[in-house]
Amino acid sequence: MNNLAVFGFAIATTLALTGIGFLGSMVIGGLIAVFRVSPIKPLQIFGGIYVEIFRNMPMLCLLMIMVFGLPDMGITLPLFWCAAITMMLLGGSFAAEALRSGINSVSVGNAEAARAIGLSFSQSLRYVILPQAATAMVQPLVTVLIGQLMGSSLAATISVHELTYETQLYNLNNAGGLTIFAIASVFYITVSLSFGWLGARLENKIRMAR
Amino acid sequence: MSVNNILFDEPGPKARRRILIGTITTLIVFLAILILLLLEFAKKGQLEPERWLQFTDFYVWKFLGEGIWHTVKAATVAMLGVIPAGAILAMGRISERRIIRWLATAYIEAFRSTPMLLLVYIFVGVLPSFGFNPEVFWKLVIPIILGASAIMAEVFRAGILALPKGQSEAASALGLSHGQKMRLVIFPQALKLVIPALITQMVSVLKDTTLGYAASYPELLKSAANLTTYTGYLIQTYLVIALLYVATNFALSKFAHWLEEKLNGPNHPQIKVGGKVVV
Numbered sequence: 001m002n003n004l005a006v007f008g009f010a011i012a013t014t015l016a017l018t019g020i021g022f023l024g025s026m027v028i029g030g031l032i033a034v035f036r037v038s039p040i041k042p043l044q045i046f047g048g049i050y051v052e053i054f055r056n057m058p059m060l061c062l063l064m065i066m067v068f069g070l071p072d073m074g075i076t077l078p079l080f081w082c083a084a085i086t087m088m089l090l091g092g093s094f095a096a097e098a099l100r101s102g103i104n105s106v107s108v109g110n111a112e113a114a115r116a117i118g119l120s121f122s123q124s125l126r127y128v129i130l131p132q133a134a135t136a137m138v139q140p141l142v143t144v145l146i147g148q149l150m151g152s153s154l155a156a157t158i159s160v161h162e163l164t165y166e167t168q169l170y171n172l173n174n175a176g177g178l179t180i181f182a183i184a185s186v187f188y189i190t191v192s193l194s195f196g197w198l199g200a201r202l203e204n205k206i207r208m209a210r
Numbered sequence: 211m212s213v214n215n216i217l218f219d220e221p222g223p224k225a226r227r228r229i230l231i232g233t234i235t236t237l238i239v240f241l242a243i244l245i246l247l248l249l250e251f252a253k254k255g256q257l258e259p260e261r262w263l264q265f266t267d268f269y270v271w272k273f274l275g276e277g278i279w280h281t282v283k284a285a286t287v288a289m290l291g292v293i294p295a296g297a298i299l300a301m302g303r304i305s306e307r308r309i310i311r312w313l314a315t316a317y318i319e320a321f322r323s324t325p326m327l328l329l330v331y332i333f334v335g336v337l338p339s340f341g342f343n344p345e346v347f348w349k350l351v352i353p354i355i356l357g358a359s360a361i362m363a364e365v366f367r368a369g370i371l372a373l374p375k376g377q378s379e380a381a382s383a384l385g386l387s388h389g390q391k392m393r394l395v396i397f398p399q400a401l402k403l404v405i406p407a408l409i410t411q412m413v414s415v416l417k418d419t420t421l422g423y424a425a426s427y428p429e430l431l432k433s434a435a436n437l438t439t440y441t442g443y444l445i446q447t448y449l450v451i452a453l454l455y456v457a458t459n460f461a462l463s464k465f466a467h468w469l470e471e472k473l474n475g476p477n478h479p480q481i482k483v484g485g486k487v488v489v
Binding site: 101154167 | 217219221229233237256320324326328339413417420421423434438448452459460483484486487
């Protein structure tokens with residue numbers, strides 16, 4: 001019973017990290033994508049540098065900076081938030097790319113036509129560009145979400161009590177062996193397949209005839 | 211900037227003035243943030259020369275150099291396993307035999323969605339008690355191969371699917387068997403399409419090697435962590451290491467892009483995995 005509570009909490013932590021990480025990624029990704037498509041050069045450059053830094057950074061490396069580096073600067077965050085912020089920063093770069101390539105998938109003629117019939121900037125975004133771009137964004141964003149689930153496991157290295165951490169701890173303390181690892185891995189597989197399935201449904205729902 | 215062509219018309223005089231004002235304001239804000247950041251670093255004593263001058267020390271680099279060598283060794287050996295394993299899995303996934311197709315698909319889906327750290331912990335914490343206890347190098351590299359080959363299989367499959375259908379139809383019309391068709395017609399062309407994507411996968415394998423930190427394999431990140439226990443210069447060391455990783459991966463990605471243009475021309479088909487363009 002006690003173990004059940006421990007693993008229930010571990011699963012909740014994994015899902016919380018995934019969810020918070022993904023929401024943060026969307027906010028950062030949205031902001032960076034706006035920077036990158038804005039007509040203001042320094043913002044474009046900043047967006048470009050952000051994406052290149054964070055999509056090329058190994059997550060563990062950034063995690064080390066958060067956990068061991070920041071306290072040296074007098075900033076000590078709870079370990080859960082070290083992991084969550086790391087996931088947001090990295091996920092943000094991937095989300096930004098997903099959003100941008102979604103807008104890129106809309107043909108220029110469509111946008112020009114929208115302006116030609118007198119739609120304002122926000123109108124052409126709302127009625128012409130985003131509805132088409134959204135379809136192309138769903139799959140890459142689901143990939144970002146699944147990436148967050150996979151990434152949340154790295155929080156185990158800094159002793160956040162999520163699923164991977166509790167799994168290896170249980171294995172150390174009991175003769176759990178392969179079984180407990182198999183169960184954990186089935187959990188990860190099930191959740192990420194469900195994400196994929198929900199994404200496919202969403203994509204079908206918002207797809208429009210082109 | 212094709213995105214800007216989609217969103218905006220050519221700016222007129224009024225818009226140009228607004229853009230100029232926006233540009234100047236942003237520059238000022240960025241500069242202010244940068245100065246504040248540096249001041250904060252200085253206030254906490256993080257800019258003191260000796261904290262940074264360690265990176266001019268030969269012995270520090272000799273120590274880190276060994277970490278770099280271990281990282282390169284792990285990434286290279288992993289890639290040598292990942293590429294053939296990925297190719298075989300991709301072939302399996304489109305095989306004519308249902309059982310092979312089913313097994314390959316199950317493998318790919320399972321290992322694509324299992325965190326690699328979990329695999330590392332299995333090799334470190336479980337398999338030794340079953341009598342499988344290789345050197346720590348393999349406890350890092352085998353999990354990477356297991357996980358990354360599933361993704362590599364999807365890359366190969368995307369390459370095969372990106373070929374024009376006529377290729378496969380023509381091969382069938384010539385009377386080639388499924389195996390001959392794959393070996394002689396489809397695979398060689400798909401390989402050429404995915405070579406740049408292989409380099410992009412190298413980036414992700416290079417990131418995966420940092421799991422050596424959890425397996426206690428002294429690759430670059432673990433070496434850096436060990437170094438900080440002697441020096442105590444935490445921020446400096448991790449920032450420099452991060453820069454090394456980012457610069458290497460950035461160079462690899464740019465090289466992949468260059469190769470893509472060179473090999474497959476400007477109108478190359480896109481290799482997508484999970485809706486994301488790989489190169």
